[in-house]
Amino acid sequence: MARRPIRWLVPAMLVLVWLAVGGGLGPFAGKLAEVSTNDQAAFLPQSAESTRVLEVQERFREDATQPLIVVWTAGGKDVTPEQGTAATQALASLRGTGGVVGTPTPSIPSDDGRALQGVVQLGPEVEGSLGETLDRIGSAVAVDGLRVQLAGPAATRADLSDAFAGIDGLLLGVALITVLIILLAVYRSVLLPLIIIGGAVFALGLACAVVYFLADRDIVRVDGQVQGILFILVIGAATDYALLLTARFREELATTGDRFAAGRVALRRSFEPIVASAATVALALLALLLSSLTNNRALGPVGAIGIACAALSALTFLPAALVLLGRAALWPAKPRPADEAGAEGRGIWSRVASLVDRHPRRLWIATVLPLVGLALFAPQLNARGVPLDETFVNDAPSVAAQAALSEHFPGGSGQPAVIVAPAGRAAAVEKTADGVEGVSEAAVASRSGRPGDAPKVVDGLVLVEATLNDAPDSDAAQDTVRRLRATLAPENGVMVGGYSAQRYDTTETAKNDTLLIVPVVLAIILLILIVLLRSLMTPVLLVVTVALNFLATLGVSTLVFTHLFGFTGVDASVPLYGFVFLVALGVDYNIFLMSRVREETAHRGAREGLLRGLVTTGGVITSAGVVLAATFAALVVIPLAFLAQIAFIVAFGVLLDTLVVRSLLVPALVRDLDARAWWPSRLGRSEVGRESRELTEASR
Template sequence: MAGRRGGTATLVAALVVIGWLVVGGVAGPYAGKLGEVSTNDNASFLPAEAEATRAQDLTAEFADRQTTPALVVYARATGITDADRQRAAADAARFAQVPGVVTPIPPPVPSQDGQALQVVVPIDEAEGERIGQVIDELRAIAGDDRDGLTVDVAGPAGLLADLIEVFGAIDGPLLLVTLSVVLVILLVVYRSPVLWIFPLLAAGTSYALAAVFVYLLADHDVVKLNGQAQGILTVLVFGAGTDYALLLIARYREELHRHGRPWDAMRAAWRGAAPAIIASGGTVILSLLCLLLSSLNSNRALGPIAAIGIAATLLVMLTFLPALLVLGGRWAFWPRRPAVDQADPQTEHGLWSRIAGFVARRARVVWLATAAVLALLTIGLTQLGVTTLGQTDLFTQRTDSVAGQDVIAAHYPAGTGSPATIFTNQASAQQVAEVAQRVPGVAAVSPVTQGSQAGPPDPNAPPKVVDGRVEFEATLADPPDSNGAERTIRDLREAVHGVPGSDTVVGGFTAINVDTSDASARDRNVIIPVVLLVIAVILALLLRALLAPLLLIATVVLSFLATLGLCALIFRHLLDFPGVDQSFPLFAFVFLVALGIDYNIFLMSRVREESVHRGTRPGVLAGLAVTGGVITSAGIVLAATFSALAVLPLVVLVELGVAVAVGVLLDTIVVRSLLVPALSYDIGARIWWPGRLGRTDREARHAR
C-alpha cells in the first residue's frame, strides 16, 4: 500500500513538473516582449482632472498635430562662426527630411552672447515610442563635436529618447545580474551543487507566467506599463520567489528528519509553511493593490503589475517547487542529505539558539536598545526631500540630453524650447498676458498666432482663436525640470487664475511635473494609511490577536522611517544624488512595509505554532532559533536582488533598490532577529491579547 501511494505521489509530482515546464516554455518568450508594450511619457500618467491634462487637450485643438520639441544646440566658447551657422542651417534642412519631423523647421536661433545656436525640431507625438529612432537620426545628422564646436540634442524629445533607450535595455542586464546574485547566494546557503537549481527554475517560471499576463494587459491598454514597473517586476518576482522557496525548503529539510518518505515530508512541510507563505504573499498583493487608489496612472499600473508577479510566484512556489523537491528527494540536498533521526530542529541551528538565549537573558535591554538605534537613524529624514529630482537628474551618467540642457541654460533663458502653455478666454487675453509677464521667473510671454505652430510667432500675425480661447507661450528663466521652474509654474497659475472670468489653464512640460508631484503627495496621504489597515487586518486574522499585530506594524514603521533616514544620508553624502524622485517615499513605503512584514509573519506564525505546545516565552525562543537562519538568508536574497537595480543608469531605480536593500537588511538583522523577539519575550503571553492562546498559555497558567 505504501509503495503504491509512493508511486502515485511520484507520478503526480512528475506530471506537475512537466505541466509547469510546458507553461514556462510557452510563457518564456513574453518576458522579452514587455518592452514592446511599455510607455515612458509622464503626461500619459496624469489624472484626467489635472490642469496639465486639460491643457494638453486644449493643445490638440490649437495644433494640427501635437509635437514634442527636440532642441539641437551648437555651442563654441570663442563665439559662433559663419561656418558654424552654415552647418546648423544645413543640418536643419536635413532634419526636415527625417520621417516624424514636423515641417517647416524655423531657422537657427542665436544666443545673445553669440556663443550658441539652437534649432527647434518639432517631432510628431504620434511617433510615440518611435521618437527614440527619430532622435537617433537627428543625432547622426548633427554629428559629433569637432574643432571646438559642441553639438547636443536635448529638449523634451531628447530626454524622452534617452529614457526610452535606458528602459529598453532593462531586460537583459537586470535579469542577468538578478539571476547571478540569486545563484551565488543559493550556492552559499545550501552548499549543494544540485539544490540551487530548484528555486531558480521555479523563480524563472514565475517570472515567465507573470510576463504573459502583464503583456496581455498592457497590450490591451488595461494597464500602462513603463520601464520602472518592468524593472521592479523582475527583481520582485525573483526576490520574493527565492524567499518563499527558502522557507519551504527549510521546512522540508526539517521534516525529512522526521519522515522516511519524501512525499510525507513534503506534505508536512507544505502544511507547516504554506499558511505563512500565503499570508505573506497575500499581504504583499493586497498592499500593492492599494496603489489602485492612486490618482497617477503609473502608480495604478504598478500595483496590479507587481501583484500579478507575486500571485504568479505564490502559485508556482506552492505547486511546481514542491513537485521538484519530491522528485529530488534527499538527493537534492547532496552532499548534506538529511537523515531520519527525529532530531529537534533547534539542534541544527546552534548560532540562532545562542542568539535566542541572549535575547532571553536581556530581553528588555535588547528591544529598548534596538528601538533607540532605529529612532536615532530617523534623524536623517531631515535630509530627505530637500530637493526633488529634475528630469535631467534622472540619469546616473551624463547623457546627450543632459549635456544639451546645460548648454541651453548657459546661453539662453533656460526654459527656451519647452515653454509653459497658457490658454485663456479671448476677452481676458491681454490682461492674462500682462499678469503672466510680471510673474518672477517668466522670461517672455508671446501669443500663438496663425501659422506659428512650427516656428516662432510672427508679432504682426493675429492671435489664433479656437472656440473663443487664445494660447500664449511663456518661456521660463529656469530649466524646465528644475525646482525653480516648478515654483514659477505655481506662481504663474496663482496669478493668472486670479484674472476674473479668464478661465485660464496652464500646461506644458514643467506643469506636468508639478501636477505629478501634487498627485504623488495626495497618493501618499491616502494610500499609506490604507496599506497599514490592510496589513493590520491580515496579521490579526493570522495570529488571532490584536496586540501582536499592532506591535509588529509599529516595529516595521519604525524600521521604515529609520531606513529613509539612513538612505537620505547615503543619497546625499555617499552617492551625491541631487534629490529623490517624487514617487520614492510611496514606493519605498509599499515595498518596505509589505516585504518587511513578511519576515515578521514568517517568525510570528512559527512562534505561535511553537507557543501552543511550549508556552509563549519558550515558543518565542524556539521560533527564533528555527527560523533565524532561513529568514536571514531570505532577507539577504531579497536585499541583493533589489540592489541589482543599482546596475541601471537611472537614479530613481538606484534609490529604490538601495532603500529596499537597506530596509530589508534592517528588518531581517535588527527588527526580526532582535527587536520583535525581545519585545515578544518581554511581554509574554499578553502578546496574544485578546486571543484564546493568551488565556490558555501554559506559562500564564503556571504564573497564576
C-alpha cells in the same frame, strides 16, 4: 501497493505542467517591451491642471508631435553670422525628411552670442526608430566650427529608451546569478538552488504572459520601470517563499525520512504563512489603485499578479519537485532536524535567542533608540522630483545638451510654461505672466510659429508660452509655476501647464497619494496579521516595528542620497514605493517568524515557543532577506536615479529589518510581553501561558 504509483503521479504532473508553462510562456518576459510605453505624459495625474492643459495643446496641434531642440555652441567663442546662416539652412533642409513635421524654426542666437538653438518637431512614426532619427538629424544639422547637441523631450525620451534597452536580459541575468550565488552559499547543494531558481523563472514567465495579455488590451499599463520592478519582485518573492518551504521540508525529511510525509507536512505548515505573506504584499500593491498617478496605479495590479504567480509556483512546483527528488535535492548536504535544544543549543541563532531571553527589555530599548534617531532625518528627504541632470546615473547626451542650453539661454528655453487663455484675454494674460517673478518672457503662440505674428486660436482659446528663468526641472521653476497660477487665478478660464507644471502637479499628487494610501496599507496588513496570528497585541506590535524600520531607512536614505550619492532630490513616488515595498515585505519576515512562534507556543509555552521559533527560522529568514535585498539591488544595472533610489531603500531596509528588527527588536518585545503578546487569544490565557509567565518572573 496500488496507491504507491498514484502518489508519484500528482507531483510528476505538477512538474510537467510547470515545465510546459516555462517553455510556452517564458518568452513573454522578453516581449513586454512590445506593450510598454516610456511616454511620461501618459503617466500624469488625470485631474491635474497641467494634464488638462496638455489635452488643450493636443487640439492646437495638427499632428501629434514631440519637440527636439538643436543646440549649437562655439566652445567659448562667438558664433559668426555665416555659422548662423548655415544652421538655419541646415534646419530648413530637414523639412519633408523622415519623421520631421512641418518646417523647423530658424536658428536663434543666444544673448551672449556664443550659441544657437532651433526646434524640430518629430512625428509619432519615429517611435520605433527614435535613436536612428536623432542620429540622422544630428548629422544633417552639423555646422563647421560648432558643436551640435540635441535636447528637449524627444532627446530625453531617446535616452530613456536606451536606458531600458535590453532590460529583460540584463536585469534578469544579474538577478538570477546573484540569487544562485547566495543559494549555493546557503544550501551547499547542487540541485536545490537550480530548483528554486527554476520555480522563480517559471513564475516570472507566467506573470509576464498575464501582464502582456492585459497590457495588449489596454487593461493595465506598463513602462520600463514597472517592468523592471516586476522582474525583481517575482524573482525575490518566489525565492523567499521557496526558502521557507524548503527549510521546513529539510527539517521534516530529517525527522521522518519519508519524502512524501515531509512534503505534506512542509506544505501544510508553510501554506498559511506563504499565503498570508503573498496576500499582504499583493493587497498592499493593489492599494496603489487608489493613487491619482497613473504609473502608481499601473504598478499595483502588475505587481500583485507577479506576487500571486510567485506564491503559486512556491506552493505547487517546488513541493512537487522536492518530493520527486527527495534527499537528492539536498545533495551533497544532508537534511538536518530542528535544534531540539532550543536556545541552549549551539550556533549563532541559539546565542541570539539566549541574549533575547536574558535581557529582553534592555535589548529592545537599545534597538529602538537608534532606529528612532535615524527616523528623525526622514522628514528632510526632498521628494520634489529628480532634476534632469540627475535622472540618468551615467552621462546621457540629452542631459549634456540641456546643460549647454541652460548655460547660454534662459533656463526654461525649449520647455516653457504653457498658459491656456480665452482669445479675448490673450494680451492681458501675456502682460500679467510677463511680470511674474521667475518669468523671462511671455508671448502668445502664433499661427506661423514666428513671434509677433497673428495668434493661433482654436475653439476660442490661445496658448501663451512663458519662458522661465530657471531650468524647467528645478524647484525654482515649480515655485514660478505656483506664482503664475496664483497671479492668474482671477482670470476665468486660464490654466497653467507645461513641463515644470507637470512636475509640480506630480509632486503634489504624490504627497496626497501618500497620505491616502499609507493608512490603507497599514490597515490591510493589520487585518491579515490579526487573522493569521489570532491576536491583537502582536499584530499591532509588528505593524509598529515595520513602520519604524521604514522611517529609519528613509532617514538613512536621506543622508546617503545627499552626502554620498550627491542627489539633490528624489522622485516624488519614491517614498510611497519605498513604504509599500518595505512595510509589506518587512511584514513577510515577521509572518514567517511569528507564525512559527505561535505554532511552537501552543505546545511549549510563550517563552520556549519564542526561543525555539527564533532558532528554527533565524537562518532561513536571514537568507531570504539577503536574497531579496540582493535582487532589488540588481535594479542599479538600469542607469536611472529613480530605480537606484528604490534599490537602495528596499535593499537597505530589508537588511535592517531582517538583521535588526526581526532578529532582535521583535523577539525582545514579544519576550518582554511574554504570553500577553498573544492577547486576547487562548495562548494568552492558557495554562501553558500561565506556567510560562511564572517561569519568566522566577528568572527575573
